[in-house]
Amino acid sequence: MPLVDTDGEPVSGSLHVLVFLPEESIGSRCVAVSRASAPEGGSPMGFYGIDWAKLKASYDASRGLLLILPCSTYDGTGGRPASDLRIRVDLKGEGSVRLE
Numbered sequence: 001m002p003l004v005d006t007d008g009e010p011v012s013g014s015l016h017v018l019v020f021l022p023e024e025s026i027g028s029r030c031v032a033v034s035r036a037s038a039p040e041g042g043s044p045m046g047f048y049g050i051d052w053a054k055l056k057a058s059y060d061a062s063r064g065l066l067l068i069l070p071c072s073t074y075d076g077t078g079g080r081p082a083s084d085l086r087i088r089v090d091l092k093g094e095g096s097v098r099l100e
Contacts, residue, residue, distance in 0.1 A: 033087055066089075
């Protein structure tokens, strides 16, 4: 699960998390986790900062893996703390990645 920086575009939210799910037919499927999807002709809005060093994870056999990452968003003057980014990865069935 890598952290991706789109090299400052958009400036206020260029960080995204990629989650790879195993998929028999092609090897793996990549899901990008961003703050907001891309407007038509634009780029998705990511996060201003993600504290990868403080990643926490817990596993529940019935719900899958929960990843918790502290993140920040941009408020016009700089980064401001936001609530934790909570990503649930479940490999049952076709596999899923969702925000909680």
